Amino acid sequence: MSTQMHAGYPLSGITVIDLSHVYNGPYATFLMAMAGATVIKVEPFTGEHLRSRGDMGGSALPFAMLNSNKKPVTLNLKSEQGKDLLREMVSRADILIENFAPGVMDRLGVGAKALHEVNPRLIYGSSSGYGKTGPYKDFPAMDLVMQAMCGVIDSTGHPDQPPVKAGAAICDFMAGIHLYAAVMTALYERERTGTGRVVEVSMQDATYASLASNLGMLHARGDQAPARTGNRHGGLGISPYNVYATTDGYVVLNAPGDHHFRAILDVMGKGNLKDDPRFLTRSSRVENFAAVDELIETWTATLSKEEIATRMLEAKVPCAPVRSLKEVMQDRNMHERGSLQWVDHPHLGRVVLPHSPLVFEGVERLAIEPSLPLGGSNEEVFGAWLGHSDAELREFESSGIIGPRPDPTP
Structure with missing residues (x-):
């Protein structure tokens, strides 16, 4: 051998x-x-x-x-x-x-x-x-x-x-x-x-260490920290950061920076909301995450997951369709x-x-x-x-x- x-x-x-x-x-x-x-x-x-x-x-x-x-x-x-x-x-x-x-x-x-x-x-x-x-x-x-x-x-x-x-x-x-x-x-x-x-x-x-976001929220909020945040950020520190329904499944969207969210608004045709105080900064979006999610899902629900991902990725927004294992096994x-x-x-x-x-x-x-x-x-x-x-x-x-x-x- x-x-x-x-x-x-x-x-x-x-x-x-x-x-x-x-x-x-x-x-x-x-x-x-x-x-x-x-x-x-x-x-x-x-x-x-x-x-x-x-x-x-x-x-x-x-x-x-x-x-x-x-x-x-x-x-x-x-x-x-x-x-x-x-x-x-x-x-x-x-x-x-x-x-x-x-x-x-x-x-x-x-x-x-x-x-x-x-x-x-x-x-x-x-x-x-x-x-x-x-x-x-x-x-x-x-x-x-x-x-x-x-x-x-x-x-x-x-x-x-x-x-x-x-x-x-x-x-x-x-x-x-x-x-x-x-x-x-x-x-x-x-x-x-x-x-x-x-x-x-x-x-x-x-x-x-993989639970860093969740541990960070526990440190910051103590007993007020929720144990589970669903598909939202584990530390509730970013918004949008969620899974959104589409006509044929789901997509994920993440806006770690303010410029990402402004790009999302442009893609959705909602550029007029860029100065809305609820959405102006990451902190304000986190405080109003329910409104952010409602705004986005009202739009995503009208399109397919691939169309949404294509538009968002062209605008350099972190986005992906939620894919089945069968789709992942064939990832090009x-x-x-x-x-x-x-x-x-x-x-x-x-x-x-x-x-x-x-x-x-x-x-x-x-x-x-x-x-x-x-x-x-x-x-x-x-x-x-x-x-x-x-x-x-x-x-x-x-x-x-x-x-x-x-x-x-x-």
């Missing part, structure tokens, strides 16, 4: 052992893979949770989205020989990522301290709901739970209705992005010191940039998959290699890379140390 196959990319030659599952860790390692790293995905014999989650068939595409360009292997980490194989991999690797509950890896005997004895240059990255220290460290955590604990759910929805969760798995992906940042920071340090480091990111810590900007790509997946058929948002000028985006079946790289990793013979691999299989080779048929 070559770790130099992506020469010219930032992480070419870097080998990552990925023990993570679902969204958090796998997104961090996906970013590494698309930056040129060799990512070996280590899974139990049943596969990581996202391979078989739920009964609605909805987990297959998310797994494919987050596990392109990775080399999946199966390994029994409860067996001593399985742990020995992990140590062999770690001795040749640069980074290990896991998002088990705190203490799991230590109880298995392959925690950060033990693995640093094998490879002092290893960067050990972990992520969990609440972190490895503190009174919550042993609490189970998933994105829904973290949205509740972080204030996301209480901040989402309309003030006269019950709170709702964010549609996006915001806490999982916030943590994944920060985990990537922490690991890359430690990798930079290792280039200067030659020594690896343990880094960790909690979902709770990673999410807090992301497809033209290569951020989204149609891929013929061997198990899912023709699907849209995301590339990394990280663009490295001077090299083309790496080709997306579709996610492989469970254990699809066992022979490449344990055989070609670690040097075990075919007979040894068969013995590992029969002894329950690695899983059986996958069925070659889709």
Whole structure:
């Protein structure tokens, strides 16, 4: 197995052992893979949770989205020989990522301290709901739970209705992005010191700053601050800032500066209201946000969302149609940039998959290699890379140390 196959990319030659599952860790390692790293995905014999989650068939595409360009292997980490194989991999690797509950890896005997004895240059990255220290460290955590604990759910929805969760798995992906940042920071340090480091990111810590507008309003208004502001600005500091009905759906409009609102009035044919004291400044518009919203929606309700967006964007007003997921998957900007790509997946058929948002000028985006079946790289990793013979691999299989080779048929 070559770790130099992506020469010219930032992480070419870097080998990552990925023990993570679902969204958090796998997104961090996906970013590494698309930056040129060799990512070996280590899974139990049943596969990581996202391979078989739920009964609605909805987990297959998310797994494919987050596990392109990775080399999946199966390994029994409860067996001593399985742990020995992990140590062999770690001795040749640069980074290990896991998002088990705190203490799991230590109880298995392959925690950060033990693995640093094998490879002092290893960067050990972990992520969990609440972190490895503190009174919550042993609490189970998933994105829904973290949205509740972080204030996301209480901040989402309309003030006269019950709170709702964010549609996006915001806490999982916030943590994944920060985990990537922490690991890359430690990798930079290792280039200067030659020594690896343990880094960790909690979902709770990673999410807090995203509520800056809401926290600002709480600081300014105390108990008078509404918990939820619907589609208005979280800090109620900008008007207009809302979702407005159209003849065929909705648009969003945002006027962060006074010149934006004057442009909106021009587009609507309401230039005569530019000197209206209710609308003159951002502060006055915030005080009269109901009147601002009524003025705008009276106009938007007569036009289609695309026509409104076209007119507003021509006037340099922040505006967009509220689009369905089906529309977003076919976004022409992301497809033209290569951020989204149609891929013929061997198990899912023709699907849209995301590339990394990280663009490295001077090299083309790496080709997306579709996610492989469970254990699809066992022979490449344990055989070609670690040097075990075919007979040894068969013995590992029969002894329950690695899983059986996958069925070659889709």
